[in-house]
Amino acid sequence: MTFVIIGGDAAGMSAASRARRNSPDLEIIVLEKTEDVSYSACGMPYNLADPDRDINELVVRQASVFRQKQNIDLRLGHCAEAVDPAKKTVSGRKAGGEAFEIPYDQLLIATGAAPVIPPISGADLPGVVGLKTLDDGRRIKGILARGDIRSAVIVGMGYIGLEMAEAFSERGVRVHLVKPRPELLPWMHEKLSAVVLEELQRNQAGVHAGQEVREIRQTPDGLKVVCSDMELDPQIVLFAVGVRANSEIARDAGLNLGPHGEIAVDRSLRTSDPDIFAAGDCADAYHVVSGQKVWVPLALRANRAGRAVGDVVTGKPVELQGVAGTAVFKVFDLEIARTGLSVKEAASAGFDPVDQVIFASNRAHSHPGASRVGVHIVGDRASGRLLGMQMVGKDGVAHRIDAPAVALHAGMSVADFLECDLAYAPPFGPTWDPMLVAAEQLIKKLK
Amino acid sequence: MTFVIIGGDAAGMSAASRARRNSPDLEIIVLEKTEDVSYSACGMPYNLADPDRDINELVVRQASVFRQKQNIDLRLGHCAEAVDPAKKTVSGRKAGGEAFEIPYDQLLIATGAAPVIPPISGADLPGVVGLKTLDDGRRIKGILARGDIRSAVIVGMGYIGLEMAEAFSERGVRVHLVKPRPELLPWMHEKLSAVVLEELQRNQAGVHAGQEVREIRQTPDGLKVVCSDMELDPQIVLFAVGVRANSEIARDAGLNLGPHGEIAVDRSLRTSDPDIFAAGDCADAYHVVSGQKVWVPLALRANRAGRAVGDVVTGKPVELQGVAGTAVFKVFDLEIARTGLSVKEAASAGFDPVDQVIFASNRAHSHPGASRVGVHIVGDRASGRLLGMQMVGKDGVAHRIDAPAVALHAGMSVADFLECDLAYAPPFGPTWDPMLVAAEQLIKKLK
Numbered sequence: 061m062t063f064v065i066i067g068g069d070a071a072g073m074s075a076a077s078r079a080r081r082n083s084p085d086l087e088i089i090v091l092e093k094t095e096d097v098s099y100s101a102c103g104m105p106y107n108l109a110d111p112d113r114d115i116n117e118l119v120v121r122q123a124s125v126f127r128q129k130q131n132i133d134l135r136l137g138h139c140a141e142a143v144d145p146a147k148k149t150v151s152g153r154k155a156g157g158e159a160f161e162i163p164y165d166q167l168l169i170a171t172g173a174a175p176v177i178p179p180i181s182g183a184d185l186p187g188v189v190g191l192k193t194l195d196d197g198r199r200i201k202g203i204l205a206r207g208d209i210r211s212a213v214i215v216g217m218g219y220i221g222l223e224m225a226e227a228f229s230e231r232g233v234r235v236h237l238v239k240p241r242p243e244l245l246p247w248m249h250e251k252l253s254a255v256v257l258e259e260l261q262r263n264q265a266g267v268h269a270g271q272e273v274r275e276i277r278q279t280p281d282g283l284k285v286v287c288s289d290m291e292l293d294p295q296i297v298l299f300a301v302g303v304r305a306n307s308e309i310a311r312d313a314g315l316n317l318g319p320h321g322e323i324a325v326d327r328s329l330r331t332s333d334p335d336i337f338a339a340g341d342c343a344d345a346y347h348v349v350s351g352q353k354v355w356v357p358l359a360l361r362a363n364r365a366g367r368a369v370g371d372v373v374t375g376k377p378v379e380l381q382g383v384a385g386t387a388v389f390k391v392f393d394l395e396i397a398r399t400g401l402s403v404k405e406a407a408s409a410g411f412d413p414v415d416q417v418i419f420a421s422n423r424a425h426s427h428p429g430a431s432r433v434g435v436h437i438v439g440d441r442a443s444g445r446l447l448g449m450q451m452v453g454k455d456g457v458a459h460r461i462d463a464p465a466v467a468l469h470a471g472m473s474v475a476d477f478l479e480c481d482l483a484y485a486p487p488f489g490p491t492w493d494p495m496l497v498a499a500e501q502l503i504k505k506l507k
Numbered sequence: 508m509t510f511v512i513i514g515g516d517a518a519g520m521s522a523a524s525r526a527r528r529n530s531p532d533l534e535i536i537v538l539e540k541t542e543d544v545s546y547s548a549c550g551m552p553y554n555l556a557d558p559d560r561d562i563n564e565l566v567v568r569q570a571s572v573f574r575q576k577q578n579i580d581l582r583l584g585h586c587a588e589a590v591d592p593a594k595k596t597v598s599g600r601k602a603g604g605e606a607f608e609i610p611y612d613q614l615l616i617a618t619g620a621a622p623v624i625p626p627i628s629g630a631d632l633p634g635v636v637g638l639k640t641l642d643d644g645r646r647i648k649g650i651l652a653r654g655d656i657r658s659a660v661i662v663g664m665g666y667i668g669l670e671m672a673e674a675f676s677e678r679g680v681r682v683h684l685v686k687p688r689p690e691l692l693p694w695m696h697e698k699l700s701a702v703v704l705e706e707l708q709r710n711q712a713g714v715h716a717g718q719e720v721r722e723i724r725q726t727p728d729g730l731k732v733v734c735s736d737m738e739l740d741p742q743i744v745l746f747a748v749g750v751r752a753n754s755e756i757a758r759d760a761g762l763n764l765g766p767h768g769e770i771a772v773d774r775s776l777r778t779s780d781p782d783i784f785a786a787g788d789c790a791d792a793y794h795v796v797s798g799q800k801v802w803v804p805l806a807l808r809a810n811r812a813g814r815a816v817g818d819v820v821t822g823k824p825v826e827l828q829g830v831a832g833t834a835v836f837k838v839f840d841l842e843i844a845r846t847g848l849s850v851k852e853a854a855s856a857g858f859d860p861v862d863q864v865i866f867a868s869n870r871a872h873s874h875p876g877a878s879r880v881g882v883h884i885v886g887d888r889a890s891g892r893l894l895g896m897q898m899v900g901k902d903g904v905a906h907r908i909d910a911p912a913v914a915l916h917a918g919m920s921v922a923d924f925l926e927c928d929l930a931y932a933p934p935f936g937p938t939w940d941p942m943l944v945a946a947e948q949l950i951k952k953l954k
Binding site: 389469481 | 547549553844915917919
């Protein structure tokens with residue numbers, strides 16, 4: 061039995077390791093087009109913030125460990141180009157140009173996602189970058205090391221854009237955030253995103269929403285970014301407007317794709333071909349609240365889906381529940397977290413969403429060091445079910461969000477969530493946690 | 508209709524406020540034996556740590572606000588001494604000695620709990636204190652203000668003892684913790700309590716487990732605490748060996764009590780007399796995991812139970828789910844949290860507990876500032892159900908515990924908890940949160 065994996069990052073290597081643990085004799089071949097496997101992509105903004113940290117610190121496990129300790133046939137510099145589901149082969153080219161063709165019994169496509177770089181003039185200039193692979197990180201680190209980077213334009217205000225705003229600022233680089241849509245974080249309630257805007261401005265980041273990038277030009281002093289009605293003159297431009305699934309190989313093999321080009325999989329990570337699996341940022345998932353397909357390319361899901369494939373191919377059936385859309389990130393001193401559905405997502409999933417925003421202290425009455433936590437909660441009018449929660453605050457937000465995430469997996473009502481015996485001590489919050497305050501106020505609207 | 512409440516702290520004033528909100532015309536009389544209502548008892552150790560903070564900052568709402576804005580007949584200095592369920596009256600004495608007798612239609616006993624001071628010689632000396640009421644806090648603050656307190660003996664190592672160890676240390680007072688039992692925190696797994704011990708010792712606190720206090724004597728220089736086989740010479744002794752329910756008035760009225768003297772109530776907070784309710788630290792609760800009665804005198808439950816009584820007496824039926832036993836506290840730089848059942852509690856509740864301890868990083872791979880989080884997880888062999896979790900760590904523990912608390916309310920299995928889409932970003936934890944790592948390792952043992 062030969063298990064072939066295309067892609068040696070989170071999902072691919074998780075699948076390989078799990079399959080090996082379950083089956084000492086299985087032949088496991090991993091085809092990775094770069095020279096890097098198993099690195100912490102999410103750690104890149106934090107590494108880039110510190111000139112003294114080597115980017116290779118982000119490598120979690122060396123290729124040699126997979127090869128020698130786990131007997132995984134890890135082939136670096138192997139770019140898979142085509143899958144033939146009838147012949148059950150993967151073909152492609154090695155870094156040197158030499159062609160290869162490998163037969164598989166079971167195949168995992170774990171090709172990840174790539175940053176979207178819009179097709180504008182100048183998008184291919186040196187100094188215009190995306191951030192997804194370790195090589196992207198190396199490129200940015202190299203540019204920053206030149207010492208002449210005074211200002212950066214970040215296109216997009218998702219979590220990569222905001223994390224990189226902090227990273228550039230820590231390197232002494234003035235940051236301008238630019239995005240075409242007028243809303244700062246469109247999925248976030250405006251009262252919470254106003255807090256994020258305040259934090260960005262407090263840290264001297266320029267925030268230019270409603271500005272489309274039309275063109276980038278090389279100048280003697282760096283780059284000129286021409287937007288809808290302004291121009292900026294940075295030395296580096298980072299595109300962080302989102303990612304798209306690397307699913308060409310799946311599409312060309314005739315596998316079903318979702319609406320954004322992500323590979324469609326069932327709860328056991330099987331594609332429309334029963335011998336081909338997909339996992340990680342290239343594949344979709346079920347949402348535990350809506351039951352519908354979603355595409356949420358995040359690290360925990362990639363790891364979990366990879367492990368599940370490792371189990372399934374070695375004869376241990378697994379059906380994953382899916383994702384709650386939980387995400388958290390930090391921007392300067394602010395923690396930003398979400399789980400479940402926003403009002404808009406809930407409405408389009410067929411719910412009748414009712415929502416509430418509250419601001420409360422993150423400390424008990426009179427405890428020093430208090431600051432405000434903003435909570436946005438969404439429930440369903442018809443069933444009373446909890447549908448989602450979003451939070452911003454200076455501390456305690458990142459881990460608080462796990463509580464409603466668990467509640468969403470359990471299908472809890474807002475009323476049941478309000479009954480939960482959450483932790484209380486004065487340094488960590490008021491007696492009624494802000495999440496409970498939000499739930500109580502929402503219930504009044506649901507009735 | 509007259510609603511009489513004995514006790515003007517968390518449960519009593521929550522009930523009064525909620526009842527008023529529901530019913531503008533109800534006569535609401537609160538009998539409080541002290542001159543204080545509605546203060547943050549849990550905030551006292553933190554207030555005592557800071558000589559510049561007035562202890563009255565802990566008062567959340569002044570008596571005048573309850574009287575004028577909420578039309579609550581709040582009678583301070585009224586000590587209730589007896590309830591006559593047949594006549595439906597409460598009788599007692601005012602601070603000046605004058606007797607009173609008040610008829611009720613519905614009665615709430617919210618008399619709280621008091622620190623246990625063992626009947627040893629010298630327990631009544633000045634300088635020997637407990638910490639429960641605001642007056643206790645004033646007494647300790649006054650003693651500390653004398654400026655001659657060089658060392659303190661704290662008897663007991665529950666959360667009050669440990670929080671006060673930190674508070675005394677911050678005031679420059681050398682701390683000795685003394686307790687009769689050999690275990691530091693008997694409910695905690697020994698690998699986790701070893702971390703707590705290390706933190707206490709790192710902060711120069713003397714930890715003397717297995718030492719019973721035999722006698723306390725006045726000396727020219729302060730106090731002499733005679734233990735099983737050592738003597739200590741502090742200027743202040745704090746008894747923090749636990750509390751007992753202030754339930755004499757309920758017992759004398761013939762109401763049913765639980766095994767520790769706490770007042771037995773149903774899910775609507777009714778005692779064995781249908782017109783008498785009990786809530787707060789004097790009353791028991793159902794445990795959401797075992798379904799059995801437990802006595803967990805903590806602030807959130809007191810507030811929640813008080814509100815529920817306010818609803819029930821005004822014609823809004825409420826049945827509370829109960830408590831998960833969630834608790835959190837801070838000692839120096841360490842956060843300590845628990846929810847659900849320990850192995851011992853699970854076994855005595857009829858489960859077949861299986862447990863696992865893990866230590867993991869509280870940051871992603873290579874992220875700076877990492878420290879260890881210890882997680883102890885308990886599951887039931889027969890059903891696979893999650894029964895409890897305990898954690899220690901330098902940050903992120905206090906809020907993490909809410910996730911398993913919600914899971915316990917939902918009756919989740921360990922396997923379902925492992926599927927939860929928890930938050931991940933490098934500053935806040937590894938991709939697989941330590942709680943998920945613990946769940947995964949426990950599942951191997953459960954199978």
